[in-house]
Amino acid sequence: MSQAQSKRVTSRAHPADPCTVVIFGAAGDLTSRLVVPALYNMRRTGLLSDNFSVIGFNHGKMADNAWKKSLHTALERYVSNAGAKLDDDAWGWLSSQMSYHAGDFDDLSAFQSLATKLKDAERRRGTQGNVLFYLATPERFFGDVIEQLKNAGLVDDGGAEGRFWRRVIIEKPFGHDLASAHALNERILKVLREDQIYRIDHFLGKETVQNIMAFRFANGLFEPIWNRDRIDHVQITVAETVGVERRGSFYEQTGALRDMVPNHLFQLLAMVAMEPPTSFDAEAVRTRKAETIEAIRPIQPEDAVRGQYGPGAVNNELATSYRDEPNVAPDSVTETFVALKLSIDTWRWSGVPFYLRTGKHMGRRTTEIAIRFKSAPFAPFRGTGMDAFGPDWLVLQIQPDEGISLQFDVKRPGPRVELAPVRMDFKYADWFRAEPNVGYETLLYDCMTGDATLFQRADMVEACWRAVQPILDDWAQRTPADFPNYASGSAGPASADTLLALGGRSWRPLNSAAELNARRTAKPKVDASASAEKKAAASKTTKRAPARKSTRAAATKAAPARKAAVKKVAAKKAVAKKAAAKKAPARKVAVTKAPVKKVAAARKAAPVKKASVTVKKTTVAKRARKK
Numbered sequence: 001m002s003q004a005q006s007k008r009v010t011s012r013a014h015p016a017d018p019c020t021v022v023i024f025g026a027a028g029d030l031t032s033r034l035v036v037p038a039l040y041n042m043r044r045t046g047l048l049s050d051n052f053s054v055i056g057f058n059h060g061k062m063a064d065n066a067w068k069k070s071l072h073t074a075l076e077r078y079v080s081n082a083g084a085k086l087d088d089d090a091w092g093w094l095s096s097q098m099s100y101h102a103g104d105f106d107d108l109s110a111f112q113s114l115a116t117k118l119k120d121a122e123r124r125r126g127t128q129g130n131v132l133f134y135l136a137t138p139e140r141f142f143g144d145v146i147e148q149l150k151n152a153g154l155v156d157d158g159g160a161e162g163r164f165w166r167r168v169i170i171e172k173p174f175g176h177d178l179a180s181a182h183a184l185n186e187r188i189l190k191v192l193r194e195d196q197i198y199r200i201d202h203f204l205g206k207e208t209v210q211n212i213m214a215f216r217f218a219n220g221l222f223e224p225i226w227n228r229d230r231i232d233h234v235q236i237t238v239a240e241t242v243g244v245e246r247r248g249s250f251y252e253q254t255g256a257l258r259d260m261v262p263n264h265l266f267q268l269l270a271m272v273a274m275e276p277p278t279s280f281d282a283e284a285v286r287t288r289k290a291e292t293i294e295a296i297r298p299i300q301p302e303d304a305v306r307g308q309y310g311p312g313a314v315n316n317e318l319a320t321s322y323r324d325e326p327n328v329a330p331d332s333v334t335e336t337f338v339a340l341k342l343s344i345d346t347w348r349w350s351g352v353p354f355y356l357r358t359g360k361h362m363g364r365r366t367t368e369i370a371i372r373f374k375s376a377p378f379a380p381f382r383g384t385g386m387d388a389f390g391p392d393w394l395v396l397q398i399q400p401d402e403g404i405s406l407q408f409d410v411k412r413p414g415p416r417v418e419l420a421p422v423r424m425d426f427k428y429a430d431w432f433r434a435e436p437n438v439g440y441e442t443l444l445y446d447c448m449t450g451d452a453t454l455f456q457r458a459d460m461v462e463a464c465w466r467a468v469q470p471i472l473d474d475w476a477q478r479t480p481a482d483f484p485n486y487a488s489g490s491a492g493p494a495s496a497d498t499l500l501a502l503g504g505r506s507w508r509p510l511n512s513a514a515e516l517n518a519r520r521t522a523k524p525k526v527d528a529s530a531s532a533e534k535k536a537a538a539s540k541t542t543k544r545a546p547a548r549k550s551t552r553a554a555a556t557k558a559a560p561a562r563k564a565a566v567k568k569v570a571a572k573k574a575v576a577k578k579a580a581a582k583k584a585p586a587r588k589v590a591v592t593k594a595p596v597k598k599v600a601a602a603r604k605a606a607p608v609k610k611a612s613v614t615v616k617k618t619t620v621a622k623r624a625r626k627k
Contacts, residue, residue, distance in 0.1 A: 016042075016448035017165075018051030019130035020121045022114070024145055025137040026056025026067065026100065030171070032074035034202070035136060036094075038440035040075060044090045045435055047445050051126035054098040055117055059105065067100040082436060097125065105141045111152035118154070129164030132447055138250075139173055143187045150191045157196075167447055169198045172263045173254065174456075177472055178465040185458040194457060198447050203264045203367075204454040205439040207428055208402040212271040212369075213285070215396075215404065222394075223276075225373070227348045233503075235355045235370040236268050239362035239510055241314050243488070244336070248327030256338045257306070257471065260358045262464035266293060267456075268398070269354060272369055273344055282453040286460065293463040297343045301474040305495045307337035308480075309361040312488030319361055319488035333479050336360045337486060339496040342467070355500060357507070361488035364510040367398035372505075390421040393508070403427035 021039070023031055042048045056067055072091065079086045101117060103110020122129050133149060135142055146168065149155050157166040170188075175181025188197065203209060216223055225231070238260060244251040251259070270289040277284040310321045322328060322336050337359030344354065373392040393407040404426045409419040428434070435441075446454060456464075486493040491510050500506050 013047065013445070015049045016047055016445050017130055017450075018049040018125075018127045019132055019448055020053045020055060020118055020125070020127045021132045021134060021444075022055045022057055022118075023134045023136055024057045024105065024141070025135070026058040027060065027062065027070070028058075028136055030136040031056070032071055033078070034438050034440050035134065035444075036071050037075055037078045037438050038444055040087075040090055040094055041436045041438065041441050042445065043094050044087055045441075047441065051128070052097055053121040053125045053127060054094070055114070055121070056098065056100045057103060057110075057114065058100070059103065061102045062100050064098070064100045068095050068098060071095075071098075078438075079436075084436070105137065106144050106148065108148055108151050111148045111154065115152050115154055130448075131164075131166050132169065132444075133167070134169045136171055139176070142170055142174075143184060146188050146191050155192060155196070165196075165450065167196050167198060167450075168192060169200050169447055171200055173258055174199055174263075174461050175465060176254070176258055178462060178469045181461050181465045185461065189458065195452065197458075198443075198452060199456040199461060200443055201263050201267050201454075201456065202439040202443065203398070204267055205437075205441065205443040206398055206402065207437075208396055208398045208404075209268065209271060210442070210454070211404075212396060213280070217276055228350055228352050230373055231352055232372045232374045233353045233355060233505060234272065235372070235508055236265055236272075236357075236368075237370070237508070237510075238264060238358040238367045239364060239491075240358075240360050241362060241365045243309070243319065243361050244322065244325050244328070246326065248325050251336075252328060252332060252334050255334045256336050256358055256360070257468060257475075261338060261340065261356065262461075262468055263456075265356045265358060266296075266464045266467070268369055269293075269296075269356070270460075272371075272396075273346075273349055273354070275346075275348065280453070282451055285453050286455075286457055290457060290460045290463060292344065292346070293460055293467070295344050295346045295349075296463070296467040297345055298467055298470050299340055299342050300470060303341040303499070304471045304474075305337075305339040305493065305499055306335035306475065306480065307339075307359065307486045307493035307496070308332070308334065308483040309336050309359070309486055309488045310484030312361070312490065314361055314363070314489040321484055321488075322361075323484065333483055335475075335480075337362075337492050337496070339492065339499055340471075341499055353503065355505075355507070357492065357496060359486075359492050362510060363489050363491055365400060366510060368508075369396040369398070370394070370508050371396075390419060401427055401429070403429075 023035060025031060039048065039054065072095070075091065076086050099117070101110075101114055103114070118129075118131060121127050131154070133145075133154075135145055137145065146155075149168075155166050155168070157164055168188075175184050216226060267289075270292045274285075274288040274292045277288045308322050309319075311324075312319050322334070323330050323332050328334075337357070339355070339357040342354050342356065343349075344352070371394040373394070375392075390409045391407070392409070393405075395405045395407070397403045397405065405423050407421055407423045410422050412418040412420040443454060446452070485495070491507065497507065
């Protein structure tokens with residue numbers, strides 16, 4: 001983008017419906033780090049209604065001001081890390097709409113008093129009775145909270161024709177295997193309708209993820225080649241440089257597979273592999289995504305790799321082993337890395353492998369979807385000296401720098417036919433004015449407006465667990481003997497490379513941009529026969545490589561003296577030759593070294609012995625007189 005070109009303004013939607021947001025787990029990390037910053041950003045960008053309020057629900061008594069102060073501290077840290085300054089007006093307005101409510105999640109009286117607060121907010125704030133319940137709690141509380149909401153009469157909205165709405169956001173993980181996910185679905189669907197449930201995945205709030213459908217279905221260039229005929233395989237990578245941090249207790253019960261694959265990675269997979277929907281209506285899109293996930297063939301143990309990070313260095317800083325993290329068992333067998341090979345049994349993707357990997361303490365933070373196209377026929381390039389084409393990649397970069405890149409081959413300038421890889425890049429930051437975003441703003445806005453496009457249905461959740469259940473069962477029976485099996489700061493265990501090598505493929509390097517730059521600047525390969533011809537021609541003219549500038553200057557300076565010395569020696573040789581022919585036997589001549597110091601200095605080589613015949617002046621004179 002040229003310096004003169006101004007960035008396009010991001011489109012702004014109308015404010016969401018008036019409502020109250022009730023946050024269960026209001027004192028937790030998720031609330032302070034993501035939910036409240038998202039609401040703050042929504043206020044600044046005009047996405048929140050003026051008729052709005054927030055109620056924080058948590059066990060443990062706390063004054064309103066104390067809760068707000070803790071959130072203010074966390075928000076200042078977030079804004080500072082983004083290189084900005086806190087908008088006091090936006091925070092002042094938001095904090096004035098907030099209040100704290102103490103209570104246990106299984107205490108009906110606490111929910112009944114919550115109902116009273118909601119009535120008060122409706123009267124004082126004009127929220128019209130609309131309530132969004134956000135379950136930012138551990139999974140074990142999901143069912144209890146929803147049942148208490150029912151017991152307190154807080155989820156009834158009169159159905160589709162009701163004058164107000166009641167919706168529930170449920171965080172991941174939704175279950176820890178197929179059986180538990182099915183049981184949780186049954187439990188909450190006895191209380192709520194499916195259209196009231198919003199199973200959230202913050203990955204789907206990122207612009208590049210939402211752009212996948214627009215990129216595929218709005219551009220006639222790509223959709224015709226988006227199939228098994230032109231695509232060799234697909235790689236989806238979610239690499240993190242952070243470890244488990246303070247979540248050791250949670251991670252010991254979860255692991256990388258449960259934490260990332262059935263939700264984040266499968267959602268990215270569904271967006272890439274889904275069939276075109278009949279419209280962008282929420283149900284049409286979710287149906288296509290559900291069909292794709294249901295078509296995933298159950299993954300077999302031989303197509304899965306797990307790993308655990310050991311000590312190493314991440315971003316040039318020493319990193320500890322997972323087993324040395326707080327609240328982690330010293331002999332833990334919990335995986336922090338997982339790689340999978342899977343197949344989608346549809347007409348479009350038959351025979352195309354999808355490779356997924358995710359891990360902590362990796363060498364670089366990146367989330368990308370990389371589509372590898374099949375190579376073109378090689379026949380036209382026979383006899384050109386080329387032995388292979390470079391890979392053609394379409395890469396959808398989710399984070400940290402959201403954008404799209406296309407890598408392909410072009411002819412390298414010069415007389416020979418040689419290919420060089422190049423890349424075309426689009427970055428959102430270059431074209432659109434960036435708005436502060438933690439990934440939850442769009443999702444919260446969609447919940448407030450009733451758009452469920454980016455949220456999972458019950459059948460989708462269970463289909464995800466069904467695909468990975470064989471791996472969970474196998475890993476529960478087999479204890480890994482090689483943990484830890486990859487160093488912090490690396491790209492994962494070697495067995496993950498073998499997973500692709502068996503099919504003649506390899507993972508994209510985590511630092512693929514640096515690899516491409518190295519290939520750009522690499523010298524082209526020279527044909528062996530041409531190289532031999534050049535060497536033979538060079539040997540005929542000179543046996544030495546070109547001298548340095550200083551040596552060439554010295555040689556030029558010494559040239560006249562060298563020519564004079566050569567002429568003198570030649571003259572003496574001619575005289576001696578004639579004398580030897582006239583008079584035999586010739587006298588024994590003395591052989592001495594010619595003065596070649598200047599020549600030696602010019603060439604920087606060992607002195608070459610030169611034969612020179614010297615004769616006494618008197619003898620030469622006598623022979624001349626006789627003649």
